[in-house]
Amino acid sequence: MRGLAIIFVFQLAGEVLVTLTGIPFPGPVLGLLLLWLALARGWVSAESVESTAGFLLQNLTLFFTPIVVGAVVYREFLADHWLAIGLGLILSTAVGLLVTGSVAQWLEKVRSR
Amino acid sequence: MTAGTGVSAILTEIGSLRTFGVALTLGLFFLAQRLHRRCPSPVTHPLLISSLGIIMFLELAGIDYAAYNQGGQVISFFLGPATVALGVPLYRRAEEISRHKLMILASIGAGATAAMLVAATVVKLLGGGPHLVLSMLPKSVTTPIAVEISGIIGGEATLTSVFVVLTGLLGAMFGPELLRACGVRDDKALGLALGTAAHGIGTGRALKEGENVGAYSGLAMGLAGLFTAILAPLAAIFFRRF
Numbered sequence: 001m002r003g004l005a006i007i008f009v010f011q012l013a014g015e016v017l018v019t020l021t022g023i024p025f026p027g028p029v030l031g032l033l034l035l036w037l038a039l040a041r042g043w044v045s046a047e048s049v050e051s052t053a054g055f056l057l058q059n060l061t062l063f064f065t066p067i068v069v070g071a072v073v074y075r076e077f078l079a080d081h082w083l084a085i086g087l088g089l090i091l092s093t094a095v096g097l098l099v100t101g102s103v104a105q106w107l108e109k110v111r112s113r
Numbered sequence: 114m115t116a117g118t119g120v121s122a123i124l125t126e127i128g129s130l131r132t133f134g135v136a137l138t139l140g141l142f143f144l145a146q147r148l149h150r151r152c153p154s155p156v157t158h159p160l161l162i163s164s165l166g167i168i169m170f171l172e173l174a175g176i177d178y179a180a181y182n183q184g185g186q187v188i189s190f191f192l193g194p195a196t197v198a199l200g201v202p203l204y205r206r207a208e209e210i211s212r213h214k215l216m217i218l219a220s221i222g223a224g225a226t227a228a229m230l231v232a233a234t235v236v237k238l239l240g241g242g243p244h245l246v247l248s249m250l251p252k253s254v255t256t257p258i259a260v261e262i263s264g265i266i267g268g269e270a271t272l273t274s275v276f277v278v279l280t281g282l283l284g285a286m287f288g289p290e291l292l293r294a295c296g297v298r299d300d301k302a303l304g305l306a307l308g309t310a311a312h313g314i315g316t317g318r319a320l321k322e323g324e325n326v327g328a329y330s331g332l333a334m335g336l337a338g339l340f341t342a343i344l345a346p347l348a349a350i351f352f353r354r355f
Contacts, residue, residue, distance in 0.1 A: 026257030028196040035200030053198035061317035063192045066185025068164040071275045084239035092232035093283045096310030100224025101297035104305045107216040
């Protein structure tokens with residue numbers, strides 16, 4: 001319970017900061033950075049959030065399910081533009097994966113030489 | 114009132130119950146996970162199978178998405194705390210991450226830029242209007258950031274969120290297979306690629322590949338979001354002109 005409370009407090013802190021400053025940035029990502037900072041500074045012990053964080057991350061994929069189901073609302077638009085959207089999604093995802101992966105692996109090899 | 118409309122009225126009422134959306138999502142996701150364990154393959158990815166199962170169920174029962182999403186929202190609400198929770202594996206690797214600063218920043222920057230430009234260019238060349246191109250630009254990053262960017266550059270936020278989840282699904286289904294087939298085998302490189310090109314859904318898959326892969330994926334997801342937030346408005350200016 002302590003872990004869940006800590007995580008929600010940090011999410012809230014992130015969301016409150018975004019609301020107050022008006023910066024166009026997602027609150028939970030700011031919450032992530034704040035939690036990282038708090039752990040690094042020793043304000044929060046890793047043990048206190050570890051099991052809750054593990055549970056949430058193990059089930060990360062589940063939390064996306066209702067959003068994927070939401071694509072059904074756009075079925076007509078998607079059907080009308082299926083080729084452009086389909087190829088755009090497939091090619092950009094493949095290129096994004098391969099560019100990131102190859103650059104990272106190449107730099108890793110250069111460094112360890 | 115005929116028997117038919119009576120039944121459909123009852124189904125609509127059941128469909129609007131918050132518990133219905135929660136139970137349907139958890140139940141089908143659990144079954145999809147079991148199927149995936151029995152027949153491991155990219156096309157049995159639990160997110161794909163459970164979503165298709167739910168869509169078919171809603172279709173057959175005549176329940177619309179808005180009703181289902183009363184409960185669906187309860188599930189997707191946990192995306193927020195799950196994002197915050199990524200702070201824990203990142204903290205555990207803080208030292209290692211600072212040793213690999215250059216590799217991390219360069220690969221994520223290159224990958225996020227490439228994904229964004231390819232998505233917009235392909236859609237543009239295949240006759241997509243500016244509305245579609247701009248909604249497509251920020252689609253490789255996590256939903257909350259992508260939606261924010263889409264609004265800023267003049268895309269349609271809801272359409273962007275559909276592209277975001279479809280991108281994540283593709284990356285999670287085929288990403289590790291594609292990368293390994295092309296010779297990318299390093300844990301850090303796999304994680305960085307999945308998080309950059311397929312955000313949280315890719316990170317879900319990365320965590321299944323190993324905790325180390327997952328941590329790098331989580332880091333990449335956040336940084337790719339930042340990069341894209343800065344670059345997308347510039348790219349949008351370019352794509353509106355050409």
